Amino acid sequence: MFLAAVIFMKIEAITLYEIRMPLVHFFETSFGRTYDRRILLVRVDCDGVTGWGECVAGENPYYSSEWLDSAWPTISHFLGPAVLGRTLSTAGESVSLMAQTRGHRMAKAAIENALWEAEARQKQQPLWKLLDGKQRQIACGVSIGIQDSIEQLLDKIETELAAGYRRIKVKVKPGWDVNVLERIRSRWPEILLSCDANSAYTLDQVEHLREFDQFNLLMIEQPLWDDDIYNHARLQQRLRTAICLDEAIHHARDAAQAIEIGACRIINIKVGRVGGFSEACKVHDVCASHNVSVWCGGMLESGVGRAHNIALSTLQNFRLPGDVSASRRYWKEDIIEPEVEVTPQGTIVVRDQPGTGYHVREDLIEKLAVRKESIRAKRAGAN
């Protein structure tokens, strides 16, 4: 009889790093402009293997309530101690260990995802296979922020289309929406085009939002309040354009509810927003069972988070191009090797080496770090 070997991982140490990385070009959404990223990375050490995770919380609590300085102490005081010293057979087992802490999904995802990477390395398997991914190449789109002028935006779109990207998403807000979409559509009538409002509108603006219908958009992302599902259903009834929810979807139950009441026809999955790979896969499955397409969102990640987004995007129901694009769109120098590259056909070819298939440049991380903290399992007998 053949027995599959169960490999165990003992979580020995967790190290947090804060690195600073300037963006190649500022990124502006309806909630503000970012020039420099502060990025929280987590390294887990388990029985001789290492895994890296990225906490996608921003520099401020504007996209969601989490931000870098809420995530750091949440990990070092609560989530880290909940898993340190424990022996797991799969990374997914960390979810229940961290469940006592409410919310803080981005902080949890940083740990869980690092453990998935460690598990993949320990099993000498590509992470995408461990996640049950099926696609060897993923389709890429770009998210383009609000610019100083429409001309500047049009130039950017031209550059990205020339690079091969398969879908253009632009950020919108009152005053930078219908006028902008009009200019884009008159120049490129056929491209796959969508927009993201990051909660910049209210239901009083239904008539204004209905003007978006003339532009044949693939979707409008999170037009209403970040914590709302119900009113999006009311809005969806009045719009021809598909609504895609981003901010409002925190777990698979949210996704099921949103689909059931007709609040959206598409869902954007961000692994950090839903608390890690386990929940991201559940959201994916719920959507697949209702024949709702998903795509992978981005949070201006460094190579660590970007590599995880690529692995997630290989799952079967990621049927629309994601906001997963080349390293060089964000960084002069990324912290992984090789950097993420996009083919002239607008795809990323998934790597087959164990783990993410990308090497994390720890020396560069040490150089960029402005803060570092290691926490270790307490010795047996110590309290």
Ligand code: OSB
């Ligand atoms: O809403 O998708 C969003 C960036 C930061 C916060 C929220 C969002 C975004 C993006 C950027 O759209 C996507 C990317 O290129 O990483």
Ligand code: MG
């Ligand atoms: Mg969004």
